[in-house]
Amino acid sequence: MEKFQESMYKLIVETSTKLPKDVRRAILAAKIKENAGTRAAMSLDTITDNILKADENVSPICQDTGLPTFKIKVPVGANQIKMKKAIRQAIADATKDTKLRPNSVDSITGDNSGDNLGDGTPVIKFEQWEEDYIDARLILKGGGCENKNIQYSLPAELEGLGRAGRDLDGIRKCIMHSVYQAQGQGCSAGFIGVGIGGDRTSGYELAKEMLFRSVDDVNPNENLRKLEEYVMENANKLGIGTMGFGGETTLLGCKVGVINRIPASFFVSVAYNCWAYRRLGVKLNAETGEIQEWLYQEGEEVDFNKAAEEAAAAVEQQEEKTRSVTLEAPITEEQIRELKVGDVVTINGMMHTGRDAIHKHLMDNPAPIDLNGQIIYHCGPVMAKDADGNWVVKAAGPTTSIREEPYQGDIMKKFGIRAVIGKGGMGPKTLAALKEHGGVYLNAIGGAAQYYAECMEKVEGVDLMEFGVPEAMWHIRVNGFTAVVTMDSHGNSLHEHVEKSSLQKLEQFKDPVFK
Ligand SMILES: O=C(O)C[C@H](O)C(=O)O
Numbered sequence: 001m002e003k004f005q006e007s008m009y010k011l012i013v014e015t016s017t018k019l020p021k022d023v024r025r026a027i028l029a030a031k032i033k034e035n036a037g038t039r040a041a042m043s044l045d046t047i048t049d050n051i052l053k054a055d056e057n058v059s060p061i062c063q064d065t066g067l068p069t070f071k072i073k074v075p076v077g078a079n080q081i082k083m084k085k086a087i088r089q090a091i092a093d094a095t096k097d098t099k100l101r102p103n104s105v106d107s108i109t110g111d112n113s114g115d116n117l118g119d120g121t122p123v124i125k126f127e128q129w130e131e132d133y134i135d136a137r138l139i140l141k142g143g144g145c146e147n148k149n150i151q152y153s154l155p156a157e158l159e160g161l162g163r164a165g166r167d168l169d170g171i172r173k174c175i176m177h178s179v180y181q182a183q184g185q186g187c188s189a190g191f192i193g194v195g196i197g198g199d200r201t202s203g204y205e206l207a208k209e210m211l212f213r214s215v216d217d218v219n220p221n222e223n224l225r226k227l228e229e230y231v232m233e234n235a236n237k238l239g240i241g242t243m244g245f246g247g248e249t250t251l252l253g254c255k256v257g258v259i260n261r262i263p264a265s266f267f268v269s270v271a272y273n274c275w276a277y278r279r280l281g282v283k284l285n286a287e288t289g290e291i292q293e294w295l296y297q298e299g300e301e302v303d304f305n306k307a308a309e310e311a312a313a314a315v316e317q318q319e320e321k322t323r324s325v326t327l328e329a330p331i332t333e334e335q336i337r338e339l340k341v342g343d344v345v346t347i348n349g350m351m352h353t354g355r356d357a358i359h360k361h362l363m364d365n366p367a368p369i370d371l372n373g374q375i376i377y378h379c380g381p382v383m384a385k386d387a388d389g390n391w392v393v394k395a396a397g398p399t400t401s402i403r404e405e406p407y408q409g410d411i412m413k414k415f416g417i418r419a420v421i422g423k424g425g426m427g428p429k430t431l432a433a434l435k436e437h438g439g440v441y442l443n444a445i446g447g448a449a450q451y452y453a454e455c456m457e458k459v460e461g462v463d464l465m466e467f468g469v470p471e472a473m474w475h476i477r478v479n480g481f482t483a484v485v486t487m488d489s490h491g492n493s494l495h496e497h498v499e500k501s502s503l504q505k506l507e508q509f510k511d512p513v514f515k
């Protein structure tokens with residue numbers, strides 16, 4: 001097993017930086033379906049551009065490493081203790097090489113371990129089998145999509161769909177609802193794994209197990225095959241679209257599994273995965289630990305550019321009325337009041353990162369720099385130091401903004417912040433504050449960590465490093481950072497609009513389908 005650690009390192013780097021072919025095919029199909037010129041089509045262009053940049057730079061597709069989870073099947077007699085040690089070392093090495101963001105945080109103190117090792121991190125699950133080789137699979141499932149997982153206990157009353165009973169049709173309603181409730185916050189278009197039955201723990205386990213199925217496979221269980229096909233056809237009628245901007249594709253894959261339950265419980269568990277569906281696998285020689293074969297990589301290379309060009313020629317150009325505006329901090333209230341939902345904003349100059357720890361901190365403490373007229377970016381980047389000891393940005397997409405909803409409005413008013421960039425939108429409290437104070441919310445493309453890292457020309461400094469790399473306040477000079485106004489200072493919110501219209505669309509799925 002002398003090669004095992006090296007093989008695990010390769011698996012980690014490949015999973016973090018290269019999307020598997022089955023996932024690429026699903027994204028390409030979505031791209032072909034969207035009408036050229038719409039916000040959804042432009043977002044998908046950014047996403048595919050980002051995938052190619054990650055290939056080229058061998059850098060993380062998304063900055064969020066998630067909770068690395070390994071599933072390993074071993075022949076009888078394999079030494080699992082040694083394998084676990086090797087995996088932990090490979091994780092620490094990949095973190096040091098900035099292929100993973102330090103993501104393991106003490107739940108009580110908030111301390112980041114810095115190497116992705118800690119109690120419960122990474123997750124490593126072994127199973128013995130009768131084959132003579134090792135099957136090792138890894139998923140890096142990020143936090144934003146993990147937060148959109150949902151578990152239903154049937155019977156239940158579901159918003160938009162009414163009563164969901166303890167039968168196949170009730171399960172259908174839960175799955176449709178799970179896609180609706182995620183909106184764009186888990187970086188749609190997403191993939192879902194569904195677990196029917198079990199208890200609260202084994203139900204979720206099964207749902208996550210489903211994310212290890214290939215996107216293109218066909219369910220051998222006839223009922224579940226029909227259910228999967230139904231969901232794929234109909235969830236895309238919800239109109240949530242890429243990033244929740246509206247559009248034709250909301251869901252890229254649906255895999256359903258079933259296990260027995262006990263009479264009193266009936267759980268339907270849904271694991272939501274963003275488009276940045278980073279899961280790969282390898283077959284290993286059980287003697288040497290050497291890689292024999294990569295999994296999920298069957299088929300031709302996926303050429304996003306060629307296929308999308310052909311598709312664009314075939315579909316109608318639907319130019320939405322977009323206005324382009326360039327902003328550079330410090331920004332005045334007047335400039336902000338001119339912006340409307342739908343405007344595309346290009347930012348040059350300074351922006352400052354701030355996510356969960358910073359927002360909590362700023363409620364009761366002064367800011368480390370003058371934030372008047374400035375731009376806050378909800379982002380926890382992957383950072384490295386160059387040969388001269390200067391910080392460089394390796395990956396820097398937005399994080400889910402709604403977590404800052406309790407603080408955002410107050411902080412904008414307290415410090416005079418004029419613009420906030422994130423993803424997934426914010427709620428009524430922030431919308432009211434934007435109106436009162438003269439602020440704007442800009443939605444960047446979630447997961448496009450390479451795309452945004454390329455706009456970041458210089459790290460001018462960092463404060464509050466005691467919160468760890470992802471949570472610190474980084475002061476970054478950007479050039480050509482593009483995002484869309486989705487909440488303006490006139491009380492308009494694209495997120496509120498899409499949520500309302502998708503709820504109306506959800507109601508068409510109220511009537512029984514599976515009798
Ligand atoms: O932690 C992050 O950087 C992003 C997170 O995965 C999210 O989707 O909010």
Ligand code: SF4
Pocket residue numbers: 062063064066141142143144145185186187274275276397398399400446447448
């Ligand atoms: S930012 Fe989006 S793409 Fe990245 S892990 Fe979070 S949900 Fe996934």
